[in-house]
Amino acid sequence: MTAPAPSGDGLPGDVPATPAALRRLVADGRWTGPTAGLLDGYQQANLVIVPRDLAFDFLLYCTRNPAPCPVLAVTEPGDPVVRLGTTVADLRTDLPRYRVWHDGELAAEPPDITAHWRPDAVGFLLGCSHTFEGPLRAAGVPVRYAPESAAPPVYVTDVATRPAGRLSGPLVVSMRAIPARLVARAVEITARYPAGHGAPVHIGDPAALGIADLARPDFGPSPVVEDGDVPVFWACGVTPQLALPATRAPYAITHYPGHMFVFDHTVDAGPAPG
Amino acid sequence: MTAPAPSGDGLPGDVPATPAALRRLVADGRWTGPTAGLLDGYQQANLVIVPRDLAFDFLLYCTRNPAPCPVLAVTEPGDPVVRLGTTVADLRTDLPRYRVWHDGELAAEPPDITAHWRPDAVGFLLGCSHTFEGPLRAAGVPVRYAPESAAPPVYVTDVATRPAGRLSGPLVVSMRAIPARLVARAVEITARYPAGHGAPVHIGDPAALGIADLARPDFGPSPVVEDGDVPVFWACGVTPQLALPATRAPYAITHYPGHMFVFDHTVDAGPAPG
Structure with a gap:
């Protein structure tokens, strides 16, 4: 404390x-703020x-x-x-x-x-x-967020999820820009956490997901991308909220x-x- | 054909x-027999x-x-x-x-x-x-069945499954006797097949699962156990049938x-x- x-x-x-x-x-009403970034x-x-x-x-x-x-x-x-x-x-x-x-x-x-x-x-x-960001950082994979933000940029793709009964909608993804030499490491680490969305669903080429402009996410802050980074996309928990x-x-x-x-x-x- | x-x-x-x-x-009614052992x-x-x-x-x-x-x-x-x-x-x-x-x-x-x-x-x-038996055999891990049988012995354990609504019941397991030096290999291989019950739920000591006599399974043929074998238990698809x-x-x-x-x-x- x-x-x-x-x-x-x-x-x-x-x-x-x-x-x-x-x-x-x-x-008790004494904590009303975000949990992102807390209790790593x-x-x-x-x-x-x-x-x-x-x-x-x-x-x-x-x-x-x-x-x-x-x-x-x-x-x-x-x-x-x-x-x-x-x-x-x-x-x-x-x-x-x-x-x-x-x-x-x-x-x-x-x-x-x-x-x-x-x-x-x-x-x-x-x-x-949030599950896999701690392990990524611990393994030396940078998790780059915009200043004052504790969340990644999020994009609505043109890939359909599998419908079930009354529920259907697009796959939503979060993006983290990873240095090319560390992309495979990021896959290995996140694949260990199926409860945290698991391995990436897509690596590189935003257009293949129907993302016209990486600089303009649908939700969240602008992406932080450095020279030599590859955009890496993970399935995102916003997906079911769009299907509801x-x-x-x-x-x-x-x-x-x-x-x-x-x-x-x-x-x-x-x-x-x- | x-x-x-x-x-x-x-x-x-x-x-x-x-x-x-x-x-x-x-x-067409031209095949009424078992599928076990077919189409490996x-x-x-x-x-x-x-x-x-x-x-x-x-x-x-x-x-x-x-x-x-x-x-x-x-x-x-x-x-x-x-x-x-x-x-x-x-x-x-x-x-x-x-x-x-x-x-x-x-x-x-x-x-x-x-x-x-x-x-x-x-x-x-x-x-x-059946999913993982082909890969086990391919890796040199023997899958020992009684003659004329294409199924493993099956036991009702005293381990409870997690209930859900009206459904509850015991965990049911299948057993395959594996040579001690190959038990870890059998774990590695079956862990790759979560759609085939995945890694074993228990290795050795049948009594810890409430199995009084390994020679007398609740379903299926008698087990085939050779000197130096360890009994290895996998979760079994009979489990939901007992919960119904x-x-x-x-x-x-x-x-x-x-x-x-x-x-x-x-x-x-x-x-x-x-």
Whole structure:
């Protein structure tokens, strides 16, 4: 609890030392900022909550698209508590900020979804690429972000995901520019983390993914590319969020970008999906 | 089409040369025997069909227990046709024999389920361990089966699987006795095939799994164990079949043991789950 306060909005003076301490601060309303860049080495996760009626379609969509949608945990219908390994947490309160969708339209961005929880809600926690950035840095592979940003640029491709029931949409990717001599190393390392989107889905040539201008991402900051870098693309957890609106589900809830769920376990010691 | 006829019941004179040719013979009622030992190198699969109402629980059970239940393909509710890679097949006719369950009780063992198909049926094709036996043999690891048998001994353990909704039950394992010096090699090779149950779940000491007498399996032939062998246990596709009856689902359909679905693709070139 002695590390310096990170930059960001609504942060307390001290950075919590453990995921459980972070989740407690969040539940108490004392931490409302992003989790990106915090608690390096712990498993962070994207959140998607859908009605029970859509849960089979959504789980099948994840099964058919494991690179963008690696399933870490699924809650029992109506039960807001996720239990996986030592993690026991309340999905209504333990993420710093949420997005609430009604009939496919953004309706609210609250710091707590207790009032939005439904008796048929099913929560999905999906792996995110924060997982492999620590191991990349530890292996000497630079992870280049724009100043003041803790996230990579993100692009909507013209590659279709595999549909499932009412869900379909494009593959969304994140990009990190890697020095040519380290690209193979980056593949080796990230391939070890299927729960963090795994190996890249594409290396080089943005046009082959339908990305017209690498300098203009659809989400996130501008890319940082140095001489001799190769653009390397990983499947991105934004993918399922783009597949949801077309279902016109009466409600859905997701995490607010960068404001993730953090598990007790590290990315190298995760239990099987729960 | 020139290989000798294998042993077994109801087999035609010629062994088909491709999975598509086998499926055509099966659909025409000209092949009613087992697929075990046929078409080495092609992806074979266990079949489970459940009502749409149970499909989310079943898919979640597979997600939480990926070693015994690796999902290869899932059909759209009511559609009997599976499409994956180049494979397009009718689940009602393209397996040699089935088991039909009503309210958790075995009701029939027909060679065709056209009359048993329901408008809300969802089919799951799950990987099976035939996948990795070819690669084991190719690497010089003996796969020892009882004479006249093309299957390993199978045991019900006292290890619980992770429940999901109405589904729960014990982990079921297959056993192959491997010479001690080749056990690590067997792990390395099978770990490459997560769609074939992957690496062993247990090596040595049957008692630790609750197996009192290795010589008396719960299913299949007696084990063949030579001096210096170590018993090696892999998760088994019988696991989900033991989890189904307790759901008392109005109906379920599975493959008859050894009478599997065979995909067009080889185990080394499988597409992502579909």
